[in-house]
Each structure stands twice: as C-alpha cells, then as structure tokens.
C-alpha cells in the first residue's frame with residue numbers, strides 16, 4: 001500500500017500535475033494580491049483566488065481542446081513496383097505493376113493476349129561497402 005503511494009508520488013504524471021497545480025495556485029495568489037494592491041477590499045482576497053483558479057482552468061480547457069481530438073490516421077497506399085516483362089506470345093516488353101497477394105494478370109500492349117506475371121527469387125552473396133576506397 002505504502003509502495004503504491006510512493007510510486008504514485010514519484011510518477012512523472014504526478015510530478016507534472018503537481019507543478020501545474022502549484023503554478024495555478026501561485027498565479028491565483030498573485031492575482032489576488034494584485035487586486036488588493038489596486039485597492040480591492042481585503043474581504044475579496046479569497047474570492048479573487050477562487051476566481052483566478054477557475055479562469056485558469058477554463059483557459060486551460062479552451063487552449064487544450066484541440067489536443068483532445070482523436071488523431072485520425074489516413075491509410076497510405078504504397079507506390080506499386082512496376083516490372084518490365086516480356087509477353088509470353090509476342091516477346092514485346094510490357095510495364096506491369098506488381099500487386100502483392102494477387103494474381104498479376106495483364107493484357108499485352110501489342111498482341112492483346114492475357115498474360116500472368118510470375119515472380120521468382122534469386123540469391124546472391126552479400127558484399128561489404130569499402131569505407132574509404134583509394135582511387136589509384
């Protein structure tokens with residue numbers, strides 16, 4: 001129980017909230033002292049403190065309202081990879097966008113025959129970039 005209280009006091013959220021509340025009260029007292037300095041009757045000191053605190057909370061809610069809006073994420077379509085491939089019938093080169101997870105059918109621009117783009121893989125040895133190549 002005590003460790004939970006200590007963890008709550010040590011948490012960054014509590015620290016920020018504490019500093020914020022302290023600043024709010026300091027400003028409220030300054031406003032009340034200023035009001036007395038400008039000739040307000042001393043009986044109005046605490047009403048000025050309460051009023052200044054209330055105004056600060058209202059201003060805080062107004063200026064932080066845009067931050068309370070949920071963030072909307074817009075899905076972004078990735079740029080398609082376009083493959084240069086030759087038609088299986090007439091051997092003319094076609095530019096075909098690769099769609100992942102779909103059958104990549106296309107019609108040849110020359111002979112209008114329907115083709116399917118097959119994607120294969122190939123391995124090669126990885127190489128190391130030379131950091132300071134010397135040109136001889």
Ligand SMILES: [Zn+2]
Nearest residue numbers: 087090108111
């Ligand atoms: Zn063709």
